[in-house]
Amino acid sequence: MKTRAIVINQYGGADQLIQDMVELPELDEKQVLVKVHATSVNPIDWKLREGYLSQMMPWDFPIILGWDVAGEIAEVGAMVTDWQVGDKVFARPETTRFGTYADYTIVDDHLLAKKPEAISFEEAAAVPLAGLTAYQALFIHGHLKAGEKVLIHAGAGGVGMYAIQLAKNLGAQVFTTASEKNRDWLEGLGADQVIDYRSTDFSEVLSGIDLVFDTMGGEIQDKSFRVLKPETGRLISIVGEPNLELAKEFNILLAKSIWLNPDGSQLQKMADWLESGQLKSIVGETFPLTAEGVKDAHQLSETHHAKGKIVLKNKESNK
Known part of the structure; x- marks a missing residue:
């Protein structure tokens, strides 16, 4: 047709x-x-x-x-x-x-x-695309667990806003970078700390992060290695292959770039959370x-x- x-x-x-x-x-x-x-x-x-x-x-x-x-x-x-x-x-x-x-x-x-x-x-x-990207980055590839600290870059974006909610619902401590004008909104979604990227260098104020979800790449991705926990820290990117030399230098457990895998059963889980109001x-x-x-x-x-x-x-x- x-x-x-x-x-x-x-x-x-x-x-x-x-x-x-x-x-x-x-x-x-x-x-x-x-x-x-x-x-x-x-x-x-x-x-x-x-x-x-x-x-x-x-x-x-x-x-x-x-x-x-x-x-x-x-x-x-x-x-x-x-x-x-x-x-x-x-x-x-x-x-x-x-x-x-x-x-x-x-x-x-x-x-x-x-x-x-x-x-x-x-x-x-x-x-679907943004929500599944966040789901797979955090849970399938990033192995995020309750009680862990996660840094989500660009929390106000399409992927970031779902990632914040999913991580918070799991019981993680959520840090995100965004502009100051989005602080209240992102805290409402579940962010524990919003770092204004215009005035603050996140790599100077954060440490001991278990998982970084990189949606930016470039210099921001490179700086992210500094805030991760040695030996157990993970970095998952959706914008470019991480620098494996830096990963080695900072003794990071896992650093990789991922590509979304369409998945109806994962989307149905998110549908159930949307229905119950656990996800917006x-x-x-x-x-x-x-x-x-x-x-x-x-x-x-x-x-x-x-x-x-x-x-x-x-x-x-x-x-």
Whole structure:
């Protein structure tokens, strides 16, 4: 079937984003077709748009960006048993050139989670990629335990705000870097100490940290080794390979870069927490799922100063 989508036909700036009709692949027997009510913007979207990931993802054009979806199932594959047409779901689909900036998108059935009744489609769309990234960094790779100290860089960002809540709910002591204007908000989410990165060098005021969750890279990543506990300290990055020489110098147990693995069962855990109120999804800005709306959303994301998640609402889905 054909779907309206926001696509790129070549790499470049936000002006490459255009609306077009795209033929979707045939639905496999273990896939569902989701009518997209909302999706969201993540830095990977505009990094891919710019061409930074073209070697890792050597796709044909047109490319539909977007790797978050919240919506309703419109069609199910022949072997799908756990889901039916009309189910309200959200997901982080597999990474393909047929993304979620569209009226319809295809999702493997094992990657779906039930949309919590307690939250909107927009709030649900904000969760999958950022929430799963935080979950996997802290628990699967970082092995965070109750009572440990964790430093989460850029706590006001899309990934950071989920990481703070997940770590606090586990029983960890949570430190985060952010601007002063976000202090009260982040403390409300569970941060025990908010370090204003504009006025304070975190590496001069922190020590004995068990886990650093690095969302910044560069000099901030390098300085993070100084605050970790020797022998047992861990650093997990989502932005670049850590300097293993520094890890050795500071006698760090683990330093690695991770890539998100889509996972429906982990997302369902987060859905249950969202339903019970243990986890909050915070939508910072909402834009329409149109070429102009996506351009504006990308430009905001590229400033690195968005608070919460940037969501794209599909007004077509209500027709």
